[in-house]
Amino acid sequence: xxxxxxxxxxxxxxxxxxxxxxxxxxxxAYHRKPVLWDIxxxxxxxxxxxxxxxxxxxxxxFIKSVLGLVPRASGAISIYGKSYESQRHLVGYVxxxxxxxxxxxxxxxxxxxxxxxxxxxxxxxVNKNHRKKALDSLEKVGMANYAYRQISQLSxxxxxxxxxxxxxxxDARLYFMDEPFAGVDAATERAIISLLKELxxxxxxxxxxxxxxxxxxxxxxxxxxLNMRLVDAGPVETVFNEENxxxxxxxxxxxxxxxxxxxxxxxQFPSNTD
Amino acid sequence: xxNRAKFIHRNLLSILIIVAxxxxxxxxxxxxxxxxxxxxxxxxDLVRVFMFxxxxxxxxxTGTTLLGxxxxxxxxxxxxxxxxLLSDTLSHATLPGIALAFILMTLVSGDGKxxxxxxxxxxxxxxxxxxxxxxxxxxxxxxxxxxxxxxxSVYFGLGVALMGMATRMDAGNAAGLSSFIYGxxxxxxxxxxxxxxxTALVAAIACILFFKEFSMVCxxxxxxMTQGWPVARLDFLMMALxxxxxxxxxxxxxxxxxxxxxxxxxxxARFWTFRLRNMLWLSGAFGALSGFVGSGVSxxxxxxxxxxxxxxxxxxxxxxxxxxxxxxxxLHIGMDRLRLxxxxxxxxxxxxxxxxxxxxxxxxxxxxxxxxLKHRRSWTQSALKKTIRRLHRQKTINVYSExxxxxxxxxxxxxxxxxxxxxxxxxxxxxxxxVAPGIVDLSADRIEHVLExxxxxxxxxxLEAETKEKLLSSPHTISFTGADGHRTxxxxx
Ligand SMILES: Nc1ncnc2c1ncn2[C@@H]1O[C@H](COP(=O)(O)OP(=O)(O)OP(=O)(O)O)[C@@H](O)[C@H]1O
Ligand SMILES: [Mg+2]
Numbered sequence: 157x158x159x160x161x162x163x164x165x166x167x168x169x170x171x172x173x174x175x176x177x178x179x180x181x182x183x184x185a186y187h188r189k190p191v192l193w194d195i196x197x198x199x200x201x202x203x204x205x206x207x208x209x210x211x212x213x214x215x216x217x218f219i220k221s222v223l224g225l226v227p228r229a230s231g232a233i234s235i236y237g238k239s240y241e242s243q244r245h246l247v248g249y250v251x252x253x254x255x256x257x258x259x260x261x262x263x264x265x266x267x268x269x270x271x272x273x274x275x276x277x278x279x280x281x282v283n284k285n286h287r288k289k290a291l292d293s294l295e296k297v298g299m300a301n302y303a304y305r306q307i308s309q310l311s312x313x314x315x316x317x318x319x320x321x322x323x324x325x326x327d328a329r330l331y332f333m334d335e336p337f338a339g340v341d342a343a344t345e346r347a348i349i350s351l352l353k354e355l356x357x358x359x360x361x362x363x364x365x366x367x368x369x370x371x372x373x374x375x376x377x378x379x380x381x382l383n384m385r386l387v388d389a390g391p392v393e394t395v396f397n398e399e400n401x402x403x404x405x406x407x408x409x410x411x412x413x414x415x416x417x418x419x420x421x422x423x424q425f426p427s428n429t430d
Numbered sequence: 431x432x433n434r435a436k437f438i439h440r441n442l443l444s445i446l447i448i449v450a451x452x453x454x455x456x457x458x459x460x461x462x463x464x465x466x467x468x469x470x471x472x473x474x475d476l477v478r479v480f481m482f483x484x485x486x487x488x489x490x491x492t493g494t495t496l497l498g499x500x501x502x503x504x505x506x507x508x509x510x511x512x513x514x515l516l517s518d519t520l521s522h523a524t525l526p527g528i529a530l531a532f533i534l535m536t537l538v539s540g541d542g543k544x545x546x547x548x549x550x551x552x553x554x555x556x557x558x559x560x561x562x563x564x565x566x567x568x569x570x571x572x573x574x575x576x577x578x579x580x581x582x583s584v585y586f587g588l589g590v591a592l593m594g595m596a597t598r599m600d601a602g603n604a605a606g607l608s609s610f611i612y613g614x615x616x617x618x619x620x621x622x623x624x625x626x627x628x629t630a631l632v633a634a635i636a637c638i639l640f641f642k643e644f645s646m647v648c649x650x651x652x653x654x655m656t657q658g659w660p661v662a663r664l665d666f667l668m669m670a671l672x673x674x675x676x677x678x679x680x681x682x683x684x685x686x687x688x689x690x691x692x693x694x695x696x697x698x699a700r701f702w703t704f705r706l707r708n709m710l711w712l713s714g715a716f717g718a719l720s721g722f723v724g725s726g727v728s729x730x731x732x733x734x735x736x737x738x739x740x741x742x743x744x745x746x747x748x749x750x751x752x753x754x755x756x757x758x759x760x761l762h763i764g765m766d767r768l769r770l771x772x773x774x775x776x777x778x779x780x781x782x783x784x785x786x787x788x789x790x791x792x793x794x795x796x797x798x799x800x801x802x803l804k805h806r807r808s809w810t811q812s813a814l815k816k817t818i819r820r821l822h823r824q825k826t827i828n829v830y831s832e833x834x835x836x837x838x839x840x841x842x843x844x845x846x847x848x849x850x851x852x853x854x855x856x857x858x859x860x861x862x863x864x865v866a867p868g869i870v871d872l873s874a875d876r877i878e879h880v881l882e883x884x885x886x887x888x889x890x891x892x893l894e895a896e897t898k899e900k901l902l903s904s905p906h907t908i909s910f911t912g913a914d915g916h917r918t919x920x921x922x923x
Pocket of ligand 1: 191213215217
């Protein structure tokens with residue numbers, strides 16, 4: 157198993173120059189303990205892409221290393237054919253909700269406005285226009301009525317939506333979302349997925365860390381199976397199969413067979429679940 | 431916009447009260463201790479200090495006030511970045527720097543006690559202290575608090591040893607160094623005060639200028655990094671400002687207490703507001719006032735060290751804020767809880783009366799007996815009595831002679847609203863959340879009182895078909911007679 161690394165990107169006919177994300181030989185280590193090994197990956201444009209793998213597989217680390225938040229031991233990354241540093245403005249990031257202190261003295265609108273800080277630039281304060289833009293993003297995630305609510309008084313799902321709105325405000329082309337569905341109820345999940353579809357319909361690419369295998373086929377077009385190594389990556393129909401899932405998750409099969417049975421019941425990839 | 435107006439409106443009074451209390455307090459306490467004979471000269475002293483008549487005092491007090499302002503401002507970010515303990519460590523780490531600078535200057539120029547070199551020495555060692563903490567965190571598996579503790583004690587120990595050497599070199603001058611440990615404005619020269627005032631002003635302006643950037647780094651540094659902000663450099667700038675305020679604060683407040691001036695104003699401000707901008711201003715104001723009062727009092731009474739008075743003033747603000755704060759003060763939270771409790775009781779009573787009048791439409795009866803109301807819910811005798819009295823005072827209910835009550839005209843309107851909300855919520859629970867009709871009344875009871883207008887609007891939208899006739903009929907049976915329905919057990923209990 158250790159030697160069956162597949163370079164999923166190479167068998168696709170996307171020209172790497174245009175790919176939203178192209179990763180070559182990425183290795184990441186924390187304190188000399190490697191967490192990601194030799195990842196080779198090219199992602200297609202304008203699709204919803206799931207990153208799946210067990211806890212500790214390095215999914216968050218993968219996103220963070222792409223975004224330069226975790227140093228890479230080796231490897232190269234390009235975003236739309238250029239280095240990440242020069243393409244930052246095209247990349248939006250929705251971190252895991254637990255990564256910040258929600259008791260911070262700001263309201264939802266303030267957080268969303270942070271997505272505009274780069275546009276606003278040094279020293280200049282947030283003005284009416286920016287606030288209007290931030291409000292628009294909140295509207296898109298159905299949170300406009302909570303704009304002036306202190307963030308500690310929001311529920312987990314609402315906080316998640318505020319984070320999404322912050323990324324939307326930035327108006328990026330490629331979004332990385334770390335478990336946006338974690339701990340949200342069915343209604344919020346539906347709201348988020350319809351938002352993702354909306355993003356897809358205007359040609360944006362979303363890379364989403366996702367834990368619920370059952371919904372992978374219904375929500376996503378493309379899947380990246382990760383467990384320290386890249387197990388496989390490609391369109392859901394071709395790579396989301398039992399063999400690959402076994403490789404990714406090891407022994408825990410009961411859950412997987414269930415997921416696959418569910419998947420088998422839907423013969424065609426459903427384009428719209430709502 | 432309205433929020434801000436409300437904030438100012440709510441807090442202005444409290445701030446004025448604080449200022450008045452402190453000013454009155456400080457003008458009385460020395461008067462008491464000084465006794466009657468000295469009252470006259472004391473009064474003139476007071477006037478001299480607080481009216482800024484004496485030029486030297488004016489400069490010292492201004493300098494310390496600006497120092498407090500700067501400490502309050504940068505302290506806000508320090509607290510929000512969760513680095514309060516780091517600032518304690520780096521202020522203690524200044525001691526060897528002060529002692530070394532003193533020794534060097536004594537060797538070089540014969541006079542060791544010059545503020546600028548001492549401050550530079552202090553700054554260098556506080557940077558070294560910070561770097562040591564970072565190095566320990568990075569290269570060992572020690573937890574953060576252990577790293578901070580080690581650095582603090584090692585540097586402070588080194589400082590005490592070097593102070594001993596300094597005293598041996600020039601005992602007369604070295605004695606003055608104790609003001610760097612405990613804080614003393616009396617020994618401050620005019621030029622010192624000027625240096626402090628200037629630096630504090632710069633630090634304060636930097637905090638205001640970098641407001642947006644600092645707040646982002648404090649809230650979500652990783653996100654800031656993905657946005658291309660030089661987070662590490664901003665972080666460094668923040669720490670540099672902390673170090674700057676610490677070292678210029680050494681002489682006035684002393685290295686043991688300077689951390690209090692950085693942390694306490696920010697912590698106090700947190701009780702008044704949920705908005706970072708307001709917190710920043712309030713914290714700056716608390717810091718400035720503490721500095722003002724502290725240096726004023728210490729100018730008045732030479733043997734009261736300024737550092738102690740400043741910190742005590744700041745902690746008075748803290749206690750005051752903790753109790754009376756309009757955002758998180760204990761009183762505020764308690765009142766909120768009390769108010770919600772009352773609201774729930776009021777609404778329950780209104781609803782019961784309304785539903786009773788629905789089931790007893792004949793206008794002739796002079797209301798329901800209070801004892802029947804009592805059995806309807808698990809009211810305690812006194813709670814029911816108080817609620818009835820409260821509603822009676824608001825003229826929403828009429829109370830009749832033989833312990834009977836009913837809704838007044840205005841009460842009917844209020845009750846209608848309450849019942850409508852309750853039924854909306856009940857219907858929602860049954861139709862959309864799959865709660866069985868039998869238990870729906872109970873679950874609705876728990877939540878309806880805290881429904882927000884927004885949610886009510888959404889519910890109405892969702893249940894538009896059902897709400898056509900304005901008031902839904904209750905989805906479960908309402909019974910006051912105990913004949914049937916799920917309420918029966920309650921009636922007999
Ligand atoms: N800051 C860190 N320092 C050291 N090790 C870390 C750090 N962050 C993560 N790791 C380790 O790296 C591995 C991958 O972590 P990562 O957070 O990327 O996993 P993940 O796939 O996102 O897991 P989850 O599904 O639980 O979010 C884990 O073994 C974890 O212990
Ligand atoms: Mg993760």
